[in-house]
Amino acid sequence: MSGEKISRRRYLELTAAAVGGLAVGGIVGYSLRKPEVMPPGPAPTHSMVMIIGGFKPDVVRENIAEFDREWSIPMDKRTEVQSLSGDLTVATETKLAAGAPVDICYSYPYATTTWSKAGWILPIDDIKKTDIVPYDMSEIKGKLYPVVVEAYSVEGKLYGLPYYVSDYGCILTNEELLAKAGMSDDYPTTWKELYEKVEVLAKKHIVDYPLLPSWYNEPFGIPWAFVLEVINQGGNEAMWAKEYPHGPTFDVGTLAEEVLKDWKNAWDNGWVPKGVLTMKQTDFLGEFATGKYFYQVNAEYYLGYMNDPARSKIAGKCSIVPPKKQPWGLLDSAIYSLVNRKDRKDKDLEFAQALLEFLGYKNRYGQYYVGKRWAILEFLKTMPEVLEDPEVKAIWGAKLYRVEDLDTVNKLLSIVQIPLAWKAPWYTKWNTIAQSELPLALTGQKSIKEVIKTLRDKAEELSKSG
Amino acid sequence: MINKKKIIIAIGCFLLILWTLTPIYWLFNISFMYHAEAYTSPAHFFPEKPTISNYLRALGFSAYNELSGQIEGPAGYPVKEGLINSAIVATAVAIITVIIASPAGYVMGRLKLPRKNLLLILLLGSRTLPPVAVLIPFYVIGLKLGFVGNIFGLIIMHLSITIPLMTWILMGFFASLPIEVEKASRVDGCTRLQSLLYVVFPMASSGIVAIGLLSFLISYNEYLFAWVFTQGTPAVTLQPVLATMWFMIGELNIMAAANAMGLIAPTIICIVFQKYIMKLRIVDPVSIVIR
């Protein structure tokens, strides 16, 4: 039994004094109560429970309220949303292991492997349309991003529907600056080309630092930047073994070392701001929004942030580099999982399945209600079709640099890679170590070979001990 | 000579003001900016488009954003509740600590126990364990005793921090007060209690008030226990709220506004206290006490 965190969104939910919530399963519950009179109809025998983390709980509660409204859930059986504090995976796992009554929870690639084997979450392939469950899973499965099926299937069975699917590690551009440098539409097609273009831009001395790489001090900052740059260029095989538990294949003298060399080169040449090593995510975002960089390595959904005039100076001028010769970035996502709740009676399971479909697919009226909300509010994606929705296109088309960027994002998401090691429980510890080790290669406190060797040895040790 | 002294004092004051106020000015500067302006390089020393929207949004209202021309909703953090709860808890802690630590400090200060200093150093030494390490056992105790989720538990936890600390500080303070005045009052016919209340405590009042102020601030600024015991509940205090704002994709300008509002209570306390200490100027013709 292990619970380790990987997804970026999960790290956002990590808070300082986690222990209280972890060690004793300290949990806080909220209930949404709206005094309304509902017509009688089929109803669950108890309130359904969804556990979430700290990201936008208000939006989640509004979504759930909509579900209760659509299904005319009586007031005393309203669906409950519990916001857990601390590390979400560990807190969720504590609850699941204790057999607490939960219907829906968030799940991540490695958690899916462990929790499905423990029998805490249910496979969803066999969900059939009934008078309560609106859709057949066969209809839904074909519409998902392929990587979702890959990341969240265990032994061929799918264990949830997407909460969000995003690509972390794309190249965001500042089109205004690029135009000034005469390099509009001259996008790099590989990581090596990116550094070449950065070198050219640096010589023009238009800004102090042409590139803002994802080397900031968060678990999803510098370690992810490293992993994605390697697997984008060399495939998953360049980092990990194909078979579980996906031990390390990288070593001194392989692509991994090349990547660090590229990094050190950029650092020494002054193409990147040295303060990036102590930045946190808020700073990292704000920095690019100052408009003083040509490129930033970031998640594609920050196109929303960068094009928002309330938050960014480059609103309307931020675009994204399409994938041509290689994919960009890695998969950052989570799913809604159906929990194997023991005290279900009558139609409770079907209501839970309906809730799952409401959240991860469409509401009972055939609309992508939740998916569209996330897309419009936060530019988060769930399914390819959501991005093709005319309303979404209209809203984002107006904000983005060009409306074709939506297609670029769709393309990026359809070929995004998932680091294989994320399906194994040992990865998180390695990630934390990488977070401290990688900067040492940049600042010169350790040589590149030493850092690669340490990372490899640690990965071996951790993957063998499980 | 006098002029030289005045100049030195003036320079000292100027530097002190600069040192103290510059970061505070920066906090307020950011708190009045829109998000986009807060991230400008090089930074603006004065908001070009000043706004109070951050304060409004932190308190739970919606506000108009000039830059985007849209109304932005409330920030979504219980800042208002946090402010109120923090003020209540800190006040209670301060009052109770003064009531308990003053006589305790007096007894410790006057008592002729062998190895008393050692005892107290041990007590203080035990506090060197980083709070982080004691979180789990405290949470377990707290849960069993019903401390979680209400302010009473938090008050007691804070008292466990302030009382030993303040007793320790007051101990030295009481010990350095001239014993003769006390003895004199006893000779004049005061009972022990009267001597304590009417002679000793007034003499030590600057110290006692100091302790009260300290306890208030320690409790107000304490975040670890506040986090564990009140996070997510209606009893949440300010520091956990600020922490949550930091760990999510914080909007720096709203955080600055929340922090600025959090300064109101401590500032008032500081002003009140400061006036008090101005009144105190103990003139004692009796001999010096050297520790």
Next chain:
Amino acid sequence: MFTKRLTDAQVGLLLLLPLIFLLFFLNGYPLVYSFWLSLTNYDISRGTSDFIGFLNYYYLFFNDPYFLNSLRVTLHFAIEATIISTLLGLGIALLLNENFRGRGLIRTLVLLPWAFSTYAVATLFRYFLAQNVGFLSSLLYTLGLTKEMVNFLTVEHAIDFVALAFAWNIAPLGAFFLLANLQVIPEDLFRQAKIDKANVFQRFRYVILPFLKHPLIVTLILNNLFSVTETTLILILTGGGPGVSTQTLSYWAFAQSFINYSFGYGAAISWVLVLIANVIGLTYFLIVTKLR
């Protein structure tokens, strides 16, 4: 009368005893628990919780490459932060002890940094010191003193800036405590010193210092205590970075427990920290007591 006094004091002690017991328990239980924890390999993410004796400590001292670094950083930070805070506090107290116009206003101002919580100070100084959007670097750049935006939080100097932020926050505590003690010094002594034509330094040594010895010890010990156990400031200001250059023992213990979930190991580091904190505190105590 003397006998009666002792008895009264003993009564006082008896009244205090339950309080003392409660406090020892509230302090003692976590101490014992965390010590026990340090003898296990309790790790939530791996699901282990076996008793392993002193293995954690063995690994810490002999096998962990980060230990010496953390030790060095901790000592660097604790000593620097304590001394800066205390000297600053002393200077402020001496200044405010003088009578001048506007003293009341300045006294209030001086207390403000202490009114900030650690979170507030940390976030504040992050944006004060930020490379591209911070106040200091913007000021230097706009005034033309530097050609590019300065990065203050470098590998070599990040810890110094953390110490400065810490001193900014904590110094008023000591200042105000020392001031309260300065105010108790009888006027007569100052008059006497003037008559004896004592200069500033002699006045400080013979009139002021005797009264300040105990408060100075208290201030040094408190500042030391706070600096050695400071975790939040580092967490928010630098996250232990860049690299591990601001990873003090307290931050490291925190990171091991709450980011790595190795509570056993984190507890072991905490206990090493306790040892060091007490050693430093004792050293200050001895030094200042010997000071004459």
